[in-house]
Amino acid sequence: MRVLALLVCSLALEAASPFLVEPYLQIGDARGLQKSETFALLWHTPEGSGGWTVEVKAGPVWKKGIGWKKMPPPASRRVAVSGIEPHLVWRAALAGLAPGEEFQYRVLEDGKQVFISRARARKSAAQPYRFVAFGDCAAGTEDQKQVAAQAAKQDPDFVFIPGDIVYTRGRIAEYRQKFYPVFGPMLASTLFVAAVGNHDAGNRDLSSSPDGLAYFYYWAQPLNGPAHSSFASLEGPEEARNAFRAAAGVNFPRMANFSFDYGNSHWLILDSNPYAEWSDASLRKWIADDLAATRASWKFVGFHHPGFNSSRTHFEDQWMRALSDVFEAGGVDVVIAGHVHNYQRTYPLTFRMAAAPPLPIREVAGEWRLDKAYDGDKDTTPKGVIYLVTGAGGARLYDPEQTGNRSSWKEFTAKFNSRVHSFTVADIDGRAAEFRQISASGETIDRFRITK
Ligand SMILES: [Fe+2]
Numbered sequence: 070m071r072v073l074a075l076l077v078c079s080l081a082l083e084a085a086s087p088f089l090v091e092p093y094l095q096i097g098d099a100r101g102l103q104k105s106e107t108f109a110l111l112w113h114t115p116e117g118s119g120g121w122t123v124e125v126k127a128g129p130v131w132k133k134g135i136g137w138k139k140m141p142p143p144a145s146r147r148v149a150v151s152g153i154e155p156h157l158v159w160r161a162a163l164a165g166l167a168p169g170e171e172f173q174y175r176v177l178e179d180g181k182q183v184f185i186s187r188a189r190a191r192k193s194a195a196q197p198y199r200f201v202a203f204g205d206c207a208a209g210t211e212d213q214k215q216v217a218a219q220a221a222k223q224d225p226d227f228v229f230i231p232g233d234i235v236y237t238r239g240r241i242a243e244y245r246q247k248f249y250p251v252f253g254p255m256l257a258s259t260l261f262v263a264a265v266g267n268h269d270a271g272n273r274d275l276s277s278s279p280d281g282l283a284y285f286y287y288w289a290q291p292l293n294g295p296a297h298s299s300f301a302s303l304e305g306p307e308e309a310r311n312a313f314r315a316a317a318g319v320n321f322p323r324m325a326n327f328s329f330d331y332g333n334s335h336w337l338i339l340d341s342n343p344y345a346e347w348s349d350a351s352l353r354k355w356i357a358d359d360l361a362a363t364r365a366s367w368k369f370v371g372f373h374h375p376g377f378n379s380s381r382t383h384f385e386d387q388w389m390r391a392l393s394d395v396f397e398a399g400g401v402d403v404v405i406a407g408h409v410h411n412y413q414r415t416y417p418l419t420f421r422m423a424a425a426p427p428l429p430i431r432e433v434a435g436e437w438r439l440d441k442a443y444d445g446d447k448d449t450t451p452k453g454v455i456y457l458v459t460g461a462g463g464a465r466l467y468d469p470e471q472t473g474n475r476s477s478w479k480e481f482t483a484k485f486n487s488r489v490h491s492f493t494v495a496d497i498d499g500r501a502a503e504f505r506q507i508s509a510s511g512e513t514i515d516r517f518r519i520t521k
Pocket of ligand 1: 233266267268373407408409
């Protein structure tokens with residue numbers, strides 16, 4: 070009887086939740102560091118919901134005598150696409166945050182608190198920070214859950230997903246099934262940043278999955294990327310395309326590429342899908358200008374399809390190496406990709422293409438120069454860019470038999486592990502960076518340092 074009463078009670082509580090998806094943090098429009106930091110807070114509700122207020126309390130939970138500060142009223146975006154109940158994506162600003170400081174926020178519906186959490190504001194250039202990266206994650210596997218749990222243990226300042234955020238087609242239904250339930254508790258207190266992969270944005274045909282391309286509804290990332298027609302292709306019935314455009318608004322296609330600063334680092338996030346014309350001179354110039362404009366100590370680039378890959382699977386997909394010269398000239402330290410479901414690290418390298426653009430959408434021919442003296446331990450000053458593949462975030466692993474089989478690797482590969490699911494942890498502290506690759510069971514499978 071008591072069990073039944075508890076069950077009824079918990080069902081009633083569940084039914085009472087006003088959220089389809091509980092509040093989660095996003096970087097929003099805050100591209101550069103600010104003296105008074107902001108985040109965007111998003112949550113999803115059924116249509117007809119309203120009366121929302123968001124409040125912020127500065128400082129850690131134990132600090133007394135600080136009051137709640139009311140934020141400007143949240144705005145909503147209506148998502149009404151075939152096969153899904155129309156719903157609202159709410160967005161509020163969390164403003165007035167001291168860099169690197171803990172704060173609390175709460176969400177009220179008609180004056181009643183329905184959600185509360187805490188988080189840390191973006192770090193200033195003087196503060197050390199930690200990020201975690203893993204791609205190819207929300208496949209709904211046990212491995213995804215284990216990677217998520219280990220990543221949470223690292224208490225990172227933010228999580229970066231280099232694409233293939235949600236399988237199989239980045240659909241609304243799939244976000245609800247495999248993304249929010251798994252990352253939910255972390256999403257409320259830790260910033261997530263993402264690049265789109267082929268499973269998120271590669272299928273532009275809305276006739277087979279009208280609730281696809283949900284990235285453009287559910288993420289709030291800077292809109293400072295290039296307005297280039299190659300990112301704007303869309304197929305399917307006119308009705309589906311109109312519904313998508315109405316819901317995505319300014320996010321499509323602008324949010325496919327962007328850059329932002331975190332701590333003393335500049336981050337450039339690109340859409341590497343085959344429709345993107347990165348050989349185009351104007352796009353190459355946009356990257357060069359973006360990298361030249363920053364005075365940050367570190368420059369990291371993130372996208373989905375790796376430019377350097379030794380795995381037999383997806384071996385042909387190495388077209389992004391055509392941007393190597395722009396990355397080298399721009400002083401990029403590390404490039405983080407996914408797509409190939411394992412972990413790979415290259416030697417620091419520079420690459421010269423055999424031909425001038427336009428380049429094919431396959432492995433781009435050319436020559437690389439490798440810094441084999443760099444070992445990330447005693448020699449920590451790489452001569453060239455280090456390219457990581459961290460695509461072992463949850464989906465089935467590729468080519469495990471190549472682990473330890475050096476003769477199966479390209480010459481540029483220094484480390485290769487496809488035996489275990491894993492993720493990258495990086496600690497950036499002044500002019501030193503330490504990277505570790507941690508397995509789903511918490512074991513360190515690679516470690517390297519960079520100093521400058
Ligand atoms: Fe992929």
